[in-house]
Amino acid sequence: MLRIAARVPDHGKLVPWRFIIIGGPERAVFTERLMEIWRSRNEAASEQMAEVERSKRDGAPLVVAVVSRAAEHPKIPVWEQQLSAGAVCLNLLHAAHAAGYAAQWLTGWPAYDAEVARLLGLKEGERIAGFIHIGTPAEAPVERDRPDLDSIVVRWVG
Template sequence: MFNDRSSLPAFFATRRSGKARDMVAPGPDAEQMRRILSAAIRVPDHGKLAPWRFVVIAPGQRDAFADLLHRVYRETQGEPTARDSAATEEFARQAPALVVVVSTADPSAKIPLWEQELSAGAACMNLLDAAHAEGLVGCWLTGWAAYSDTVRAAFSPTGRIAGFLFLGTPGRELQERPRPDYADVVSEWSPPA
């Protein structure tokens, strides 16, 4: 149990996503990655289905990942422009560490599909929070590759890519982004008349 309750709100108030393209080494070492992924699995999981998987793309596999993305892009969208090719290359190689989170929701389970998918999203968020706790920064991206059946099949025969989670050290100061006003998103329920 977290005992220092006074710092818990500050912890969440200071978490920010970093831009994956701005991340530099070091990324998480093996021990840190284990702690990060162990924290990521500690999410609400109705039915104890573990409807998510984590696939780490090791640094030595980034070339193969880039090749996959380039091939699939050409097969599905035609010959890329120089800009598209550079963006695909950057996506595959940015940040020191990359984890692909796959939603493995089971439509035949008694647990509603939506709840299983929410659990995968919660796993992504826990992963980002755990990276923050390790003094690192994370970025959760999707993009066209997350919705490609061919890219998905490279990571799971039946699942869906919930996100590409990039981890590293901020290469520049993280900027606060606009957040919704508290009063715009929080209300008290009143029963219908």
């Protein structure tokens, strides 16, 4: 799956992304660490609120953090490097689904938190493009409204 995920358009072959696998026994430890950080930020939160938070962090047995390491480059804009990291996330979703798993691209506060970044060993300039949660499907995914193409497509007429 990671091989498929890494097979994305990558202008300049910079490989401006990397993976951190959070699985096995470390998966539960990761949730605990996130909860500790969350509690330190939400000291007044009730146990019920903590359980809601835990249910959001505690989903699939495998999480792959896709890390963007886009950096200033003389020819390749940072924007294009970040888009490439997004493509990695989507490819990983497709790879997981094609292999029969369920997968979801999540961010939430942990993707933007300096302490979580330290916990994951992110280096200066690195950031989370997505936490890709992967597991065995428990139920059919809920469909939701999709964009009305007529409202977002125009034909360029010069």
